[in-house]
Amino acid sequence: AQSVTQPDIHITVSEGASLELRCNYSYGATPYLFWYVQSPGQGLQLLLKYFSGDTLVQGIKGFEAEFKRSQSSFNLRKPSVHWSDAAEYFCAVGALGGADGLTFGKGTHLIIQP
Amino acid sequence: DVKVTQSSRYLVKRTGEKVFLECVQDMDHENMFWYRQDPGLGLRLIYFSYDVKMKEKGDIPEGYSVSREKKERFSLILESASTNQTSMYLCASSLQEIQPQHFGDGTRLSIL
Structure with a gap:
């Protein structure tokens, strides 16, 4: 069965500093990977996705993520965070041929310090 | 832009009641999903549907059922809250397998 681990429950970053949120997955075949963001009281918004090809993917709001097969990782990065980036971030994995939904990590809560 | 609309943002019900949560999408997507989200547990899949009148159990289906009579509407039912x-x-909802899923804003349900 596939699984997703987000090792950091909370991360605090100063505004303007760089950010990296970690995501490790476990899956036997080629994974399809996603990062979502959830602002308080809202649903989830897709930041970016990886299906195949270039392992560095660009997303919305200045985010990027790098797929590293050898490390089973799909870490999310941003060079300079803004106060509006404070939110919950979820990494998710899906499987081709398995129309059985996505498997989500438990989320990382991002706090931005002024 | 895809819109997934959940009928209620907040709902308060009593133990033993039958509860209906409604979801409508406007993009003719085949696949629809219901998740529950709890602090520290992330999102867990309850049920999903890949076609009208089709349904599949997710990871935590106990105590829930679903209905999909029309392509655009997917209802979650708590038989006895x-x-x-x-x-x-x-x-x-999503267009095909693995395509990004588009989410509604959620329903916060309290059972008293």
């Missing part, structure tokens, strides 16, 4: 079903419920 219990306090441990107090949670945030999120509906999602």
